[in-house]
Amino acid sequence: MRHGEFRHPRLVPVYDAECPWSRDDDWFLAVVAGTPAVRVVDLGCGTGRLTVALAAAGHTVTGVDPAGASLAAARTRPGAERVTWVEGTSAVLADESFDVAVLTSHVAQFFVDDDDWARTLADLARALVPGGRLVFDSRDPADRRWERWNPVDSRRRITLPDGEVVRAWTRVRAVAGGRVDFTHHYLFPDGDELLSSATLRFRTEQELRDSLRAAGFVVERMLGGWGGEPVGRGDGEFLVLARRQ
Structure with missing residues (x-):
């Protein structure tokens, strides 16, 4: 999505x-x-x-x-x-x-x-x-923030108000012309994995x-x-x- x-x-x-x-x-x-x-x-x-x-x-x-x-x-x-x-x-x-x-x-x-x-x-x-x-x-594109959006450096645990912990990471798919395409991955405790894709302009x-x-x-x-x-x-x-x- x-x-x-x-x-x-x-x-x-x-x-x-x-x-x-x-x-x-x-x-x-x-x-x-x-x-x-x-x-x-x-x-x-x-x-x-x-x-x-x-x-x-x-x-x-x-x-x-x-x-x-x-x-x-x-x-x-x-x-x-x-x-x-x-x-x-x-x-x-x-x-x-x-x-x-x-x-x-x-x-x-x-x-x-x-x-x-x-x-x-x-x-x-x-x-x-x-x-x-x-x-x-x-x-600032000179900071090259997208280089940190990889499955290792971006891996994180997000605790919801009810105590549920969601594991998440980000993967960059393409970088060109000031545009960065990437996907966030969210893995829920029940095994459900939801993906969120986006493109940002730097x-x-x-x-x-x-x-x-x-x-x-x-x-x-x-x-x-x-x-x-x-x-x-x-x-x-x-x-x-x-x-x-």
Whole structure:
């Protein structure tokens, strides 16, 4: 299944258990807090870990995701009633309805084709008020993160809330043209093995800057790590803070 950890009812809880709150959530929450009580759209919100925290911080928040199973889990979180949940893509966003847009957990890399990425940025520019902020993360291809996605280095044990332990590993199938194809394997105690395949796009700093400029954004800052390190240092990230012109 493509993107099974977001779409398969048995894999969504595994994703949640494997991806608890971490310093990237702290970073996004702090960035949005720079403009108090704003209207925020969390595009690709998944199961809503950060989305509900943004709402709890006093923002008016809309969580948008195309995966119904992930949104079903999001709606069960404590505080979920403070969020407006929408199943869909950036195309559903109303004009000039938000002050801040966030794409977290490397959601930006799921827009593999340049046309899809351009349309998404155009939708976000349309949905933001003039001067509205866009904040997202994308992995720096120079870090070559995919080289660690192999059955040995990626092997892990994921403990679910009920104590069940799922064994998981990742295998890269192809790397070409900034695209990385891979498959996550999840082995459950009952012997059931579920596979989730995906393709991510690793855009360079210049590619990101050019695409943002074409969509009408000005890049204010681009960082390389969650501690505020410059690009090329830190965590192998591009942390992008842009503003609609």
